[in-house]
Amino acid sequence: MDKDALEPDDSPWLQRRGWRGFRLKESRQTLIRRHAVSSLTFDSPAKINLFLAVTGRRADGFHDLVSVVAPLAWGDTLTIESASDFTLECSEESVPPDGTNLVLKAAEAFRRVTGYRGGARFNLVKRIPMGAGLGGGSSNAATTLKALNQLAGHLLSPSALAEVAAEIGSDCPFFLEPRPVTMRGRGEQLEPMSEAGSQRLRGRRVLLFKPAFGISTPWAYAQMAATAPASYLPAAEAEERLNRWLRSGEPAERLLFNNMETPAFRKFPALPALTELLRTRFGLAVGMSGSGSACFALLPERVPMHEIEKMIRDAWGESAFVHHTHLE
Numbered sequence: 001m002d003k004d005a006l007e008p009d010d011s012p013w014l015q016r017r018g019w020r021g022f023r024l025k026e027s028r029q030t031l032i033r034r035h036a037v038s039s040l041t042f043d044s045p046a047k048i049n050l051f052l053a054v055t056g057r058r059a060d061g062f063h064d065l066v067s068v069v070a071p072l073a074w075g076d077t078l079t080i081e082s083a084s085d086f087t088l089e090c091s092e093e094s095v096p097p098d099g100t101n102l103v104l105k106a107a108e109a110f111r112r113v114t115g116y117r118g119g120a121r122f123n124l125v126k127r128i129p130m131g132a133g134l135g136g137g138s139s140n141a142a143t144t145l146k147a148l149n150q151l152a153g154h155l156l157s158p159s160a161l162a163e164v165a166a167e168i169g170s171d172c173p174f175f176l177e178p179r180p181v182t183m184r185g186r187g188e189q190l191e192p193m194s195e196a197g198s199q200r201l202r203g204r205r206v207l208l209f210k211p212a213f214g215i216s217t218p219w220a221y222a223q224m225a226a227t228a229p230a231s232y233l234p235a236a237e238a239e240e241r242l243n244r245w246l247r248s249g250e251p252a253e254r255l256l257f258n259n260m261e262t263p264a265f266r267k268f269p270a271l272p273a274l275t276e277l278l279r280t281r282f283g284l285a286v287g288m289s290g291s292g293s294a295c296f297a298l299l300p301e302r303v304p305m306h307e308i309e310k311m312i313r314d315a316w317g318e319s320a321f322v323h324h325t326h327l328e
């Protein structure tokens, strides 16, 4: 306790006993407010799609999908501090600090919906590569909404927050409460995965690897539409496949599926060349996340990490991104 925060307490109760006492100069509430942490820090995790079936095109131009998505124990970090305006500092130079960034877009959406007059200074430590299918931008936007809502004193209910998130990006609502889910609709309908299913995902070690190039999500979906209907997996088949895995008790390896690999692998042969090598040489279960270009391998207990990493670097060069983490 800071001595300056105290003053002599001459209350009769103490004097009667001949004791010298001290009391707080300010009320406890004022002190708490004055010493309150002025900035809040949030994890903004990445995700992978262990199962992704694009099932068809909708009237609004988006695609319907059935997907199993799980958060990773790794990602970006967002710090928020009360300020008069919305500003963003980012560790990554290529992230524009203007209104085209998803952090500031989310902040503006929050202001529009709530009428909130305050501002915030955001600091984003960026680790999730862009154009990867790891959900970096959506995660940043959802984390911004969560952080602002806390700063503003919970102006929005969880469901109102989810509605704002869905307007920003299809998989944005997932990141408001990241946990293993089945995603439907265009990505905004979330069903928490059963305990039996989650148990087979939680804690699984994952190796992420991404070539230097990224894949644009709109491009990938446009390719799905251009090669329809062969590119789609009918919804009933997708549900049946997923249910079979949920009922079976089989490990996560048996769940992997992604029909967005077809256009990505056609345009970028470096992707299937390496995933096939990792499968045959190390027996790994390998998939692409979302619309790519990041891929991942589910790692068994004992695995020759150095040899695997060397194979990735030999195939994709030193500029490839490689990171070892696990499912949250």
Ligand code: C5P
Pocket: 061, 062, 063, 064, 065, 168, 169, 170, 171, 185, 186, 187, 217, 218, 221, 222
């Ligand atoms: O919603 P998000 O910003 O992630 O979507 C980017 C683009 O990807 C959309 O404009 C749309 O072209 C496509 N997309 C889609 N169906 C989805 C999600 C995204 O067609 N379910």
